[in-house]
Amino acid sequence: MRAKLLTLKPRVQTQGNRLPTLNPDSWRQGKQGSTQRGYTYRWQQASARFLRDHPLCQCPDCGEGRTRLRASTVVDHCIPHRGDMVKFWDKSNWQAMAKDCHDAKTALEDGGFGNPLGGYGKSSTGSKT
Numbered sequence: 153m154r155a156k157l158l159t160l161k162p163r164v165q166t167q168g169n170r171l172p173t174l175n176p177d178s179w180r181q182g183k184q185g186s187t188q189r190g191y192t193y194r195w196q197q198a199s200a201r202f203l204r205d206h207p208l209c210q211c212p213d214c215g216e217g218r219t220r221l222r223a224s225t226v227v228d229h230c231i232p233h234r235g236d237m238v239k240f241w242d243k244s245n246w247q248a249m250a251k252d253c254h255d256a257k258t259a260l261e262d263g264g265f266g267n268p269l270g271g272y273g274k275s276s277t278g279s280k281t
């Protein structure tokens with residue numbers, strides 16, 4: 153009896169050591185990288201189609217041609233997605249923008265170019281160029 157119990161013990165231990173490799177979250181670790189931000193071939197196709205549907209800049213300064221006529225060249229996320237794929241692919245969160253309008257918006261959002269945060273849409277800086 154004693155001999156049998158001793159041979160069983162090591163088997164239980166080796167099985168216990170295997171369990172951590174079955175961690176269901178392990179697949180996620182390989183998915184981070186360039187595609188995590190979502191700017192993939194699929195995004196290029198979807199944004200190109202969106203720009204065909206919305207050829208004019210939809211920013212508050214242009215109002216899709218109501219206040220200023222500018223051709224849209226980029227698709228912007230109204231609410232920054234910050235890696236959130238739900239926000240990223242939500243077309244109600246998309247707006248077509250001219251590149252310089254988009255650059256002005258992102259510069260203000262990031263607080264770069266010496267601009268204070270939160271001033272977007274209050275004054276027009278688009279007449280400079």
Ligand SMILES: [Zn+2]
Nearest residue numbers: 209211214253
């Ligand atoms: Zn605009």
